[in-house]
Amino acid sequence: MSFLHRHKGLTPYLLLLPGIAWLAVFFLVPLGFLGYQSLESGSFESGYTFTWSFSNYWDAITTYDEQLLRSFLYAGIATILALAVSYPLVYWIAFRGGRWKNLFLILIVAPLFVTYLVRTLAWLNILADEGPVVSAFQAIGLVAEDGRLLATGIAVVAGITYNFLPFMALPLYVSLEQIDARLLEAAEDLYASKRQAFLRVTLPLSAPGIVAGTLLTFIPAAGDFINAQLLGTPRQSMVGNVIQSKFLELIDYPAAAALSFILMALILAALLVYARIVGTERLTG
């Protein structure tokens, strides 16, 4: 105690220490190891050796450009859909939910109590060829008579949207819930119609929630492989599927590590572009 009393300036660093140690041991060290692996060459049979093999990266990009592109496309569409679905939902909860607010929030989070895998398997039934959704879509002509939803990109995007919806909805709810309803009265008082009040006041004030929600949805969605594996076919496979099979089935560590780094770099690049567009002030809240 007396040591800390004499060196008060140290306290914040001591408080940071456990977190930094955790990050160092469980993030930086594995990351470094992954980087090391990504530059190895050889084969599963003969073993891998470190050879500064940068060609792993080029090979990965040229071979799996299709999967990389698809990952970003599916994750992007799913993020937009999740935003479109959850914004009106949490808007209603935040402004009209009254004393039921917490109940509705629990309902949004409730699916997370079931494991990811089981939730996604449930969508196999929902989208099954003889299931109600396909029949209904066939009846209104959205799906051809012999058409199906399973094993299509639509099924994969639907699965991703569903699975990541709570990560969009919760930060959005927090930002909308904080908005003082009197600000909307003030906007209306100053000749703004309901629509203008929404566009000029509600929307900008919920921007931090939109930004946080899109990041929390897009980043994990871009690396997802469960949805493509269960609801799609190899023709819908995403970069996550490739990494997963390289690591666990083909035991091709250098290619898997190189692809992981490429995915990370592309996500970071996408984030930087996003930050440019929305402004860093909103990214940092």
Next chain:
Amino acid sequence: MSESMTSPDVRLEEVVKEFGEMRAVDGISLEIPRGSFFALLGPSGCGKTTTLRMIGGFEEATSGRIFLGDRDVVGLPPYKRDVNTVFQSYALFPHMTIADNVAFGLQRKGIARAEVNTRVAEILELVDLAGRESRKPRQLSGGQQQRVALARAIVCNPRVLLLDEPLGALDLKLRKQMQLELKRIQHEIGITFVHVTHDQEEAMTMADTIAVMNGGRIEQLGTPADLYERPQSAFVAGFLGKSNLLAGTITGEGLVRLVDGSELRASTNGTRGPVSIGVRPEKISLSNGGVNRLAGKVKESAYIGVATEVVVTTSVGELTVFHQNVEAGGVAPAPGSQVTLSWAPEATFVVDRGDPGDRGEEHVV
């Protein structure tokens, strides 16, 4: 616009507002003339804010009619009413600069950018905030935020400006300063102000007409002097300043008999039966000079600077007297001494016999 210059800016006809079982506003009719500074004064829960919000369009009247000028505005949303509001909490847009906050209403009205900029600059000058255009609201003090809220509302040049306890969040000194500032601005721009407050001193300082509200109704409407000199109910007598109220019965024109049989003169205006008569503490002198006289014994006296407050026990109850400290040293009768209280009949008012609990002792001038 074929509207005559004499039509009032705001007219309420039998306006009622119910929230479920609760009747917040119970049939209010009033007219607010153009260019006046009008105050709705009353204790919390009297319906004054609800009345203001109905004029602004934030609450829909359960029944009755509301006119702005010649236009019946019942059913119109706030953005279609030619009024602007200064909110109690200011409700400044936190994500916009001061200039953008002030420009908001003008932009929604579709006014050209150059004119918007000119008017924003003018109005910020008027409220003494020039140079703060690019700040955000949270970077300003409470008093400055209050002036931004005012600027944002008056820059639109509305028919009526509504002020909902706008000074409530300021400290006493700043509040006094802003009272005079608001009055100056109102005088300068000539817009009709409707001001809601629970502070009788604030209402009397600023308004030229005050409606005292109680229980969803208007108890009395008049100039500050009217309300103070000639209150028509025990509630008004107690809410505005301090009054001595004595139970009595009118026995003839201008004559009231008190419970001990003594008779006092007051202007009774044809009223009959049991009443209370009142007199303000500063209107009573500790001498034989006036027509109305009561004998009593000093219970206590307290020197309060401009006056000495003397409480006198008489056979009809306790009376408070503000004895002016005209001479240095402030000579006031000591407790226990016998005194005669006297005052003029013109300073005596007659009200219905009200519940003395309504006297609102905390609203002493």
